[in-house]
Amino acid sequence: MANDNMKINATAPPVENADLVARLRDPSTARAAYGDVIRQYSEPLYWQIRRMVQNHDDANDILQNVFLKAWTSIDAFRGDAKLSTWLYKIAVNESLTFLDKERKRLNISLDDEEAHLIHAIEADTNIDGDELRLELRKAIASLPEKQRLVFNMRYYDDMKYEQMSEILGTSVGALKSSYHLAVKKIEQYFSDLS
Amino acid sequence: MTDRNILSEADRRTGMTVPDGFFEQFNERMVAMLPEQPWEAEAEKSEPHVLKRNMWQRVRPYVYMAAMFAGIWLMMNMSSFFAPGVGNNVSPSSKLAPLASLLTDKTDSYVADYALNNFDDADIFDDLYASGFDPASIN
Numbered sequence: 038m039a040n041d042n043m044k045i046n047a048t049a050p051p052v053e054n055a056d057l058v059a060r061l062r063d064p065s066t067a068r069a070a071y072g073d074v075i076r077q078y079s080e081p082l083y084w085q086i087r088r089m090v091q092n093h094d095d096a097n098d099i100l101q102n103v104f105l106k107a108w109t110s111i112d113a114f115r116g117d118a119k120l121s122t123w124l125y126k127i128a129v130n131e132s133l134t135f136l137d138k139e140r141k142r143l144n145i146s147l148d149d150e151e152a153h154l155i156h157a158i159e160a161d162t163n164i165d166g167d168e169l170r171l172e173l174r175k176a177i178a179s180l181p182e183k184q185r186l187v188f189n190m191r192y193y194d195d196m197k198y199e200q201m202s203e204i205l206g207t208s209v210g211a212l213k214s215s216y217h218l219a220v221k222k223i224e225q226y227f228s229d230l231s
Numbered sequence: 232m233t234d235r236n237i238l239s240e241a242d243r244r245t246g247m248t249v250p251d252g253f254f255e256q257f258n259e260r261m262v263a264m265l266p267e268q269p270w271e272a273e274a275e276k277s278e279p280h281v282l283k284r285n286m287w288q289r290v291r292p293y294v295y296m297a298a299m300f301a302g303i304w305l306m307m308n309m310s311s312f313f314a315p316g317v318g319n320n321v322s323p324s325s326k327l328a329p330l331a332s333l334l335t336d337k338t339d340s341y342v343a344d345y346a347l348n349n350f351d352d353a354d355i356f357d358d359l360y361a362s363g364f365d366p367a368s369i370n
C-alpha cells in the first residue's frame with residue numbers, strides 16, 4: 038500500500054510548467070499535454086480530496102470528475118491563473134459539492150457532519166495503522182468545513198497563504214487566523230482526550 | 232505530551248493509504264476515458280493531408296537524373312561514333328581504336344601477307360638445310 042508521503046512533498050502542488058500550459062492551449066497538442074497534467078496532479082489532488090471526504094472510493098470518483106470537468110472546460114482556462122490553482126479550485130468545489138450531497142442524501146445537518154466523518158474514518162481500511170495520525174484525522178473532522186480545508190492545505194500540503202487565498206477566495210489575513218483557530222481547536226481536542 | 236508535539240509527531244502525514252499501483256492505473260484509465268473535444272476534430276481537419284507517394288513517384292527523380300547523365304555522355308562521344316573514313320566507323324585516333332582492332336581480328340592474315348612478300352624459296356631452303364633437313368627423308 039502506498040501512503041500520502043511516499044516521496045517528499047507528494048501531496049504538494051507540482052511546480053508550474055510554462056511549456057505545459059502552452060501545449061494545453063494548442064488544440065493539436067492539448068490531449069497529450071492533458072495526459073501530463075493528469076500524471077502530475079492526480080496524486081496531490083487525490084490527497085486533497087481524500088482528506089476532505091475520508092473514503093478512498095469517494096475520493097477516486099471525485100478525482101475522476103475533477104479531471105473530466107477540467108478537460109471539458111479546458112478552453113476556458115486561459116492561463117491567467119496558475120494551472121495548479123485552477124485544478125485545486127475545481128477539486129475543492131467538487132469535494133464540497135459531494136459533502137453537501139451526502140448531507141442531503143443522509144438527511145444530516147452541517148453540525149452532525151462531524152459524527153458522519155468520524156464514522157467514515159473509523160470504517161476506513163486504507164490506513165497505515167498509526168493511532169496518533171488516526172486520532173488527528175478525527176480531530177480535524179471536528180473542525181468546521183472551511184477551517185478543515187485551510188488546516189489541510191497548510192499543515193499537510195505546506196501551501197502558501199497566497200495560493201490558498203487564490204483557491205478559496207479568502208484574504209490572507211482571514212486564512213491565517215482560520216489556521217491558528219484550527220490549531221487551537223485541535224490542541225483542545227487532544228487536551229480533552231487526556 | 233504537548234499538543235504541539237502531536238502535530239510535529241504526526242509529521243504532516245494522515246496515515247491514509249491507497250492500494251498498490253493505484254495512481255499509475257488511475258492515470259492510464261483517466262487518459263483513456265477523456266472524451267473527444269469538438270476543437271480537436273477541427274484541428275485535425277485543418278492539418279495538411281499528406282498523400283502517400285507511389286513507387287514511380289519515389290524513383291522518378293533518380294530515373295531523370297540517370298537519363299540526364301546518359302545524355303551528357305552521348306553528346307561527349309557523338310564525334311567518335313560518327314567519324315568518316317575508318318573501317319567500321321571507328322577512328323584510329325579514337326580511344327576506342329584498340330578495342331576496334333581487337334574486334335576486327337586481322338592478326339593472322341597480316342602475318343601471312345608479310346611472309347609471302349618478304350621470303351623467297353632460296354631463303355626457305357637455306358633455312359631448312361641449316362636446321363639439318365635431308366630431302367631424301369621425304370621419300
